[in-house]
Amino acid sequence: MTSAAERGTRDVLVVIGVGGMGEAIARRQGTGRTVVLADFSQAALDRVGDALRGDGFEVVVHLVDVSSRTSVAALADAAGDLGRVTQVVHTAGLSPVQASRDAILAVDLLGTAHVLDEFERVIAPGxxxxxxxxxxxxxxxPLPPEVSHALATTPSDELLALPVLASIAEPAGAYSFAKHANHLRVRAASAGWGAKGARVNSISPGVISTPMGQQELAGESGAQMRAMIDGSGTGRVGTPYDIADAAAFLLGPDASFITGTDLRVDGGVVAAVSTGRLDLRGGR
Incomplete structure (x- = not known):
């Protein structure tokens, strides 16, 4: 067991959201680091934390509500107290089959903005x-340029008051909108993170075989999602380890000249749609 002094000099990996992708990334990146697992669910933290400890990882668990800036700030401070925060991975989110429009905007849109803001304070150089x-x-x-600018740069505490959000009525629309806004917020945040000597990027997964993905496949959009898989270049569902592999690249030294960008890890679905091979309105 490491002492408090030894822990303070260690590199710290923070994984927010301990679902399938979060756990896979923690396992891929956690060796030799203090792993901070954060989630809204104590039961999920206990399950994943115990499993990683049993496999030899040094793990600290922390409850967090990403929709609360105070909660995310406390997580960032706690991670900083453990050592050099060198990697931060934000996977927490709600899907249309899981939550209401308001909950999705609070977690997927506002929550991401909070994480980008608060971890910019504590991220270590490099x-x-x-x-x-x-x-x-x-x-x-495509959004009007002024709307994209507002989504990218509006202070986090004012995000949910943007007039454009009033036009979003359904969970599915809120999800797509929030995830597009994530791309914009990451682009904007890259300058502030860069001033700290750090990088920040996003990954856009396709249909991934996690509990959330399985819920979506069993829901109203399941038929469309299966058409996406069938019409994609790879023709298969993704795994959490596909995402962990991409995360390892973007977090590591081989990506030192990459920041403020989004990497699609979708099996080729967006490529199929954008080139007309796959029509989302009617399948292939």
Missing amino acids: GAGLVIASMAGHFLP
């Missing part, structure tokens, strides 16, 4: 951040 967005953000129709 560190990297990663936001898990979604390919759904690439299907949103």
Whole structure:
């Protein structure tokens, strides 16, 4: 067991959201680091934390509500107290089958903004951040430039008051909108993170076989999602380890010249749609 002094000099990996992707990334990136697992669910933290400890990882768990700036700030401060925060991965989110329009905007939109803001304060020089967005953000129709600018730069505490949000009525629309906004917020945040000597990027997964993904496949959009898989270049559902592999690249030294960008890890779905191979209105 490491002492308090030894822990203070260690590199710290923070994983927010301990679902399938979060756990896979923690396992891929956590060796030799203090792993801070954060989630809204104590039961999920206990399950994943115990499993990682049993496999030899040094783990600290922390309850967090990403929709609360105070809660995210407390998490950032706690991680900073443990050592050098060199990697931050934000996977927490709600999908349309799980939550209401308001909850999705509070967690997926505002929550991401809070994480980008608060971890910019504590990220170590040479560190990297990663936001898990979604390919759904690439299907949103083009926004007016002034709306995109507002989504990218409006102070986090004012985000949910933007007039454009009044036009969003359904959970599915809120999800796509929030994930597109994630791309914009990451772009804007890259300058502030860069001033700290750090990078930040996002990944847009496709259909991934996590508990959330399985819920979506069983829901109203399941038929469309299966058409996406069938019409994609790879023709298969993704795994959490596909996302962990991409995360390892973006968080690591081989991506030292990459920041403020989004990497689609979707099996080719967006490519199929954008080139007309796949029509989301009627399948292939």
